[in-house]
Amino acid sequence: MARKIGNTRNPSTDGQHADDLDVLHPERELTFPWGKLVVREYGGVEWMRLRSLARPIIDRLAALMEAGVPATYETALDVLADHMDAVVTLLAHACDESIETIGTLSPVELDDVLLFWWGANGR
Numbered sequence: 001m002a003r004k005i006g007n008t009r010n011p012s013t014d015g016q017h018a019d020d021l022d023v024l025h026p027e028r029e030l031t032f033p034w035g036k037l038v039v040r041e042y043g044g045v046e047w048m049r050l051r052s053l054a055r056p057i058i059d060r061l062a063a064l065m066e067a068g069v070p071a072t073y074e075t076a077l078d079v080l081a082d083h084m085d086a087v088v089t090l091l092a093h094a095c096d097e098s099i100e101t102i103g104t105l106s107p108v109e110l111d112d113v114l115l116f117w118w119g120a121n122g123r
Contacts, residue, residue: 026040026041026119026120027039027040027041027120028040028116028119028120030109030112030113030116032109037095037097037113038095038096039091039094039095039113039116039117039119039120040094040095040096040120041094041120041121042093042094042121046093047121050089050090050093053086053089053090054086054090056083056086057079057080057083057086057087060079060082060083061076061079064079077114080114087114088102088103090117090121091113091114091117094117094120094121095113095117
């Protein structure tokens, strides 16, 4: 019978990630009054197909950082708002939902989904 012996190469990381599957495939579940929404990490090929959609957002965030603009949540929201059609499509893919469903989210729900989306896909 096998037994877990821990990380023999770097023991300081033992137990650091309680669930290795969450590290490999992070999924975050949100519960709203109307139901649940799962925000997941894009698959490899899926991400490659979505990169051209995300590129203007990434470039704008990188330009702000290079210009020394403080990395605040409000600054990021301004960038996302300027590219909202792309963001809605990116969110819909990450949630396996329709663009219409994402479009019906309340401001508070959208804020939660954006935070979870960034947590799962913000690499």
